[in-house]
Amino acid sequence: MTREPQAVIARVSVATRHWIHGDRVTSNETFTDISPIDGRVLGEISRGTAMEAAAAVAAAKAAVPGWAAPSHTERARILHAIADGVEKRIENLAIVETTGNGALLIEGLGRLTNRIVTGPTLIRIEEPRPPSPKKSCPPRSAGTGNSAASAGPGAKTGPRRDTSIKESDEMDLTSWLAAAVASNADWAKTFGPYDPHPALAVDDSRFAAAFEVFTERLKDNYPFFHPRYAGQMLKPPHPAAVVGYLTAMLINPNNHALDGGPATAAMEREVMQQLAAMFGYDTHLGHLTTSGTVANLEALFVARELHPGKGTAYSAEAHYTHGRMCGVLGMQGFPVPTDDLGRMDLDALEDLLREGHVGTVVLTAGTTGLGAIDPVHKVLALRDRYGIRIHVDAAYGGFFTLLAGAEGPEGLPAEPWQAVAQADSIVVDPHKHGLQPYGCGAVLFRDPSVGRFYLHDSPYTYFTSEELHLGEISLECSRAGAAAAALWLTFQLLPPTREGLGQVLTANRRAALRWAELIEGSEHLELYQPPQLDIVSYFPRTADHSLSAIDEASHRILQQGMTDSRDPVFLSTLRVGAERFTARHPKITSDADGARILRSVLMKPESETYVEHLHQRLERLARS
Template sequence: MRSISSRQRSRILELEEDARPLDPDAGERDRLMAEVHAYAQRFLDGLPERPAYRHDKSAVREIRKLGFGRGPQPLAGLIDRIDESVAGVGLVPSHGGHLGYIPGGGIYASSLGDYLAAVTNEYAGVRFTGPGAVEIEDLILDWMASFAGFPAGADGNLASGGSIASLIAVVTAREAAGLRARDYERAVVYSSAHTHHCLHKAIRVAGLAEAVRREVSRDGDLRLCPDSLAKLVAEDRARGLRPWLVLGSAGTADTGQVDPLDRIADVCEREGLWFHVDAAYGGFFALVEGCRRVLAGMERADSLVLDPHKGMFLPYGTGAVLIRDGEALQDAHAYYASYLQDTVESEWGGRSPAAVSPELTKHFRGLRVWLPLLLYGEAPFRACLEEKLELARYFHGEIGALGFEVGPEPPLSVVTYRWVPKSGTADAFNQALVEETHRDGRVFLSSTTIDGTFWLRMAVLAFRTHLDTIDLALEVLAEAVERLEAHPERWRSEASAEAPAEALAGGGGG
């Protein structure tokens, strides 16, 4: 046995004692958990009384006044700061009144899964060291592949969200096509104006910034036009370019529209193109029987992205990618390191998540998906999704009845609409209108620009959003319009006031 000096021994034991707060005993754990649990209960019970959005963000400055790492501080005070300066400012994503962007979720059972994943600190990156964690993630991916209609040979990865999932898909498509740096200037990517920006970012991060981008025209419902796609592909081949990747959407963030996926898949199969479908928002609606027709063709994609933190109402940080050809996924991402040689085994078989993703250190995010699905089954998720579809249709009809100009009938749960004032520019009015709803704060609505025209949009996907929420949103909008119409000086500039009224409804998009 190696000898140790009394001085070294004393120092080691002293450091051990100083570090002991990092490993509290059962009594201290109970005390800390009681305070956290009590706050969680107060927060959740008080959600209906909180505003969905708080315009005043001055409380954020108080965070820095606490300092950072200077010494121990009581948990109660830290929880109060979290409540006031984090949960109490800006958007409250867990609120039923979150009707902007594409709402995230945050179901309670998932928080318990996250707690257990953090306490056990399971590593979900390598099958050898965390076989149970990897098996759970594999089961989740198999389930997603099944309802999405992917074949048995498909593979995938649970990622932190749609952005990393999209990057995995783009890199897999690049490698499957055998593209090398010398090919990038000739490789052509086809998308519509409403393709999510994370895909364009993924293309750039994947080293393909020099690739040729083609914006495919849209039909009257703002969906990518397959005939236009086929024409562009033929023209690019005639130019000596290399058509490569088509980006389709199963629910765009701007308008919620679903591209005609089946017809796009026909073009891709005929032309030998990789077909990627962004179903981050809309993919889980495939669990609803009536939506399968809308999403027809999604199962023909070469790669598919889904976000469980959207359509499964889970906490942020849960995305997924499915690749039809599982071997293509592994060929694109697998690497070997000598210090991991012990992890190569044949007993359990199968690949490790770290081999098919940029992530090596991998949080056990599968538990937040697995636990609520086994706790409740599929039925409540399916019912919640169908409820959101019905609420969007209800809002579309009611907002039109209030006198708003409305966009297309929603195939999923996003509705676009705007108010056209009797005088002044509609864009200025609607920009003021969305700002007026933000100041009100009872619900949170967002906006977008379509073909140069400013539109408001409502996205129904928060699991706490119900009929009374939509009625409240209609009330907030009607009151805001009345206030702005009564005080035109709040939105109408001198220039816009001179614009002819008949020109105000122009701009397209509806």
């Protein structure tokens, strides 16, 4: 017996000949069907010629003589009536059609991963859930557009399809990840087919084994997505950033040069304009970086070029990167003491400036320890007096400028944030409060002419445009265009405005203020200092009120909280020197050179509704 020609689509064997009048019919002509997912050949498919069309019409007339009997005019009238009915019900029909859509797409995505770790759950990539009729739905290209191809897998090999329409205010990440793959496949098809090289081939069984080990190893992580994780500055990116990053990553553009990523380079310029406007810059030069560390390096590099032979001053509570980068750049670094709230001491700063060795002062808008905000507005007068350059490191706290002068307890004093617009350079990390994946930092210069310090030539890259390439104003070379794409897409939905991203920060602030209020009323915990942004600092009350006892109790709570499998809580500690600790809390006995206190970063808006549970859990730990 001759074997029926088959093509495998989404793991289902499909006959490639026509089915006419109950029989398989071979055509004299065929065409090659190529997968839009990965470019592989699915099979040789029988082409529908005039001969097959005539046979199909004859079969239809024989099968449905009642439809063949009316005149073509009468049949046209009936078909128009059906079309009118479809048009009236187009929204509901679209939902039903979408329910079975995308099977081939999901099969292709499944060859990459069958699970994606993101947000609060381990999301399984299965058949896409139909979008709500009242919500925006993925573009039509998210499916195959082939009802035969999409109907088979769900019935034979796929999971049970959920056909219910679910109302939700959250984007369906699974469907949009599928849409990302489909969009890339549609674009790739425009360049014609090609044969994938066998050296890159990995079959499903081998991948499944490696992926199982991979996902198991990823479980060795803390639950950064959950509000019970209140330790460091860690949280998953927004789903929009995930989709934006993946979609661009499939192309893998490099934003170093315009020929490496023209679309994402344009997106980068647009998001940099938005960031500049957020800080109040009228003019700017800037770009994204892989981190705040690199962004600060670039700012200090320009500072060194403008003030050769002079050093840089920064708060003793500033990020350690500034001392390190001064060493890299061959500059002298000058740590400046802080006041009781962790802000730069202006008297100490001016004493240092009088010596004439400092060309640049780094002010921190949100220290990583306590979230302290240096008095930027008061240092501006010193700039005029001593001819210094002012750089603002707002890597952690920069997006809180959206709450400057806002009404309510979550609003922040406007003066330091308004003064940031007069700084010579600014660094901010979108991978912190900008909801982005690591690494996404940014550096901005108020004077675009500093671009002259980056001048270099690269004869093999800068050739597709007379326009300035981002690599010509950056110390870094290769940079992921996907980072710009993710930020651009996020800003389309949650722009860096008070009404957009500011609402997320408002929730963070309310959570921090509420927990501080609860701690102040506690018999077992004591507030170290009021939160200036969304970092809460506190310590356990101990019987002998000594630094050593507080240090030991803080460490115990940290360890017990993390290792409790039933109700874990994840914190961090901050070491505070004895002099500073007892200045704020004079009743504490200074029997050591310092003590660890507890520190919680409430940078997830979900903390606002979880903070009471956190507080109760910490009180139980403090009592034990």
